[in-house]
Amino acid sequence: MNHWLTAPILIPLLGGILQVFMGYAPISLRRTLAMTTTVLMLVSAIVLLVLADDGSYRAYAFGNWQPPFGIVLVLDRLAALMLVLTATLALFCHIYSIGGADEGNRQFHALFLFQLLGLNIAFLTGDLFNLFVAFEVLLIASYGLLMHGTGTARTVPGLHYVVLNLAGSSVFLISVGMIYSVTGTLNMADLALQVPKVSGENLLIVKAAGMMLLVVFGLKAAILPLCFWLPKAYANATAPVAALFAVMTKVGIYAILRVYTLIFGDQAGELAGLGMDWLFPLALITLAMGVIGALGSESLKTLVAWQVIISVGTLLAAMSLGSEAGTSAALFYLLNTTWVVGGLFLVADLISRQRGTARDRIVTAPRMHNRTFLSTLFLIGAVAAAGLPPLGGFFAKLLILQAATPGIQMAWLWSVVLGGGFFTLIAYSRAGSIVFWRTVDGHVQDPGKLSGTVSVSAGALVALSVVIVILAGPITRYADATAAQLHNSDAYIEILKTPMVGEEN
């Protein structure tokens, strides 16, 4: 029992509750407290990452109930990695939001912190039903955040997002019920033990439930037939919210990675590798679809929103290879793409503020202010996202390409990933050259100086792709160890034997 596992959940929870009661306090006080909460959360996530790096599993049983009878939190390398990924992204988005985006809604910081609370529960939980609850917590906060801001542009995409996710929640509950009715447990470690024992007519029930879970996680991750809600919703969201949402699709990917390596992994008997043969082609089509969307986008924010879908396709294609090398490459790509896409949303918002009525639309406009700084950020972000050397995206894609085993699979993966990368590059260069180079005569009203907080946070998030290259050695080692841990699920089951308080000796 390690009580520190609850820290990434308790910190945003308490900070968020404080914000709820402080809606009428001076905004500087609210900002200070909210930033303190996010910084503390990042510190706790880094502490847990250091703890998890020894390769063992740590469990925390709520109320001292022996698993599988109670709810457990489980910390392993993957969970710690996701915590740090989210906390880092959240810190920079939060810094950006205090540059003015948090005004106009007294509960912005509370919603932001509750969003982080939900994300952290989802990454730490070791229980399938608790994962459903975590999804609902992060979703209801995200509904509020998505609607944040002025104007009516968000109403219809917000409605679509909410209705789709409510339908998804129903499917999640049905599949949870089906799994429980056969196995009698919802603890993930116990499920990993029970699912291989299922036989006869019950096998079909668990199989159907597993496929329905894939649909739910696919909706969260925005895989092809379920991705049409994403570009509009993300492109219309307020910039720091859209940047934070870069990690929302990754929750679906995390859930697929967790459930389909642990419960339906290699040891699952007849159900081993369930759904993976579906995932590989769907991932590649998603990637291709994302590239087509990026080529046709009318504004910078829509372009970045399609980049989210391209990332999802690439990640799932690497994961569905089912090998340790593929998973490790996907984790490396995950770090790079989440931070860079988040950064690009912020950069697009900065550009949109400097261009007067042209905003972030990809059209010719009078010369903008602060052109050198913004175009440099856009260039770094675009190079990292499209996967050109020398930035992080290139190494990540190289690892993914190397992970494919020679054969028909390799041919598909290489051609779609490389072709997709080429056309993504065209989309970025088209957008960049029109926005930055092709100016017309005229005058844009001076929007004032770029404030320090927004330029530092946007710049820092994009610059993280350079940091990833510098730290490529340690990150690759960590990703390899995480993949090895994921593909050897016997150790995860050991958490069922964790000694409870009072019986430790």
Added chain:
Amino acid sequence: MELAFALAIGALTASGVYLLLRARTFPVVIGLTLLSYGVNLFLFSSGRLATGGQPIIGSTSQYSDPLPQALVLTAIVIGFAMTAFVVVLALRNLADNEDDHVDGYQSEPKSRKKTEDAEVSGK
């Protein structure tokens, strides 16, 4: 009992899905509610249907599983909150677009243009 229970779940889910596919926000909200009723009943039955059973092993020859009731309770609370939110959102959609179509406008793009104008002047 099983047949009646299954028919109830089926009827609720089928009507829920039908209403969910309608083009106006009010039927969609009702459809989501019916769907969640169906799902809650389904979840309830995952512990098997038993009458007169106690949730304590050894007290009677037949015992019932208390866990699905805890799951259903959680699902009901969450579903209630989500329904409240989607109702408010549907009302805002109606107020913003002067239309309760789920896309904010019908085939006639007149109301849509009006929305865009309002948005530009609002900024």
